[in-house]
Amino acid sequence: MQRVLTLVKERTGVAAAGIRLQDGEDFPYCVQDGFSKDFLQTENTLVERAADGRACRDCNDKVRLGCACGLVISGRAHLSSPLLTRRGSFWTHDYSALLDLPPDQDPVENPRHQCMYHGYASVALVPIRTKDQIVGLLQLNDHRKNFFSLTSIEQLESITAHIGQAIIRSQTEMRPGSRRSSRRPTTALKKPLSAPTKWPSEPSWPTSPRASFWPT
Numbered sequence: 496m497q498r499v500l501t502l503v504k505e506r507t508g509v510a511a512a513g514i515r516l517q518d519g520e521d522f523p524y525c526v527q528d529g530f531s532k533d534f535l536q537t538e539n540t541l542v543e544r545a546a547d548g549r550a551c552r553d554c555n556d557k558v559r560l561g562c563a564c565g566l567v568i569s570g571r572a573h574l575s576s577p578l579l580t581r582r583g584s585f586w587t588h589d590y591s592a593l594l595d596l597p598p599d600q601d602p603v604e605n606p607r608h609q610c611m612y613h614g615y616a617s618v619a620l621v622p623i624r625t626k627d628q629i630v631g632l633l634q635l636n637d638h639r640k641n642f643f644s645l646t647s648i649e650q651l652e653s654i655t656a657h658i659g660q661a662i663i664r665s666q667t668e669m670r671p672g673s674r675r676s677s678r679r680p681t682t683a684l685k686k687p688l689s690a691p692t693k694w695p696s697e698p699s700w701p702t703s704p705r706a707s708f709w710p711t
Contacts, residue, residue: 509529521540538609541560541568561605568629568631584652614638615637623659
């Protein structure tokens with residue numbers, strides 16, 4: 496997993512990147528590169544908590560996940576919003592501009608704005624799916640505005656599809672009857688994750704310093 500994240504970060508040239516995967520009812524970073532300790536201290540967990548420290552739950556008794564990451568992972572995204580793609584990815588090339596959105600146009604409930612407070616202008620949150628279930632997300636942050644385009648986000652969605660397929664393979668290996676099912680449950684997910692054998696074609700990345708980072 497770290498190898499894939501490193502490749503994506505190098506090819507895009509973003510300042511920080513991370514992959515969140517499900518761990519119980521939370522979705523902490525399983526790998527990250529570039530985020531500060533202060534950022535991780537508040538943002539590693541997505542679980543919204545009440546004043547007494549207990550996890551907040553919705554009407555279906557599911558834990559409420561905070562900010563834009565929680566919006567993408569929970570599948571509550573309103574796809575009619577220009578901040579979201581048809582596959583449920585959230586992206587913005589000027590995070591501070593979101594503060595000016597009317598409440599009925601902001602898809603994020605109870606935003607934390609930590610990305611903005613840490614100086615990130617461009618943010619992309621791309622869901623990782625195993626079949627029809629969202630099990631995590633790929634996050635890319637950069638301090639420059641206008642870093643992403645819709646085309647580049649769609650290419651990142653192709654990358655997360657590869658990650659989801661790798662997770663499915665790992666889960667299959669752990670099923671009873673599999674020759675590798677005797678492994679401990681975490682072993683398969685900790686093994687090196689191969690990068691895609693064929694990367695998507697080069698997207699339009701307006702301000703990236705690497706004009707040809709995406710090999711054809």
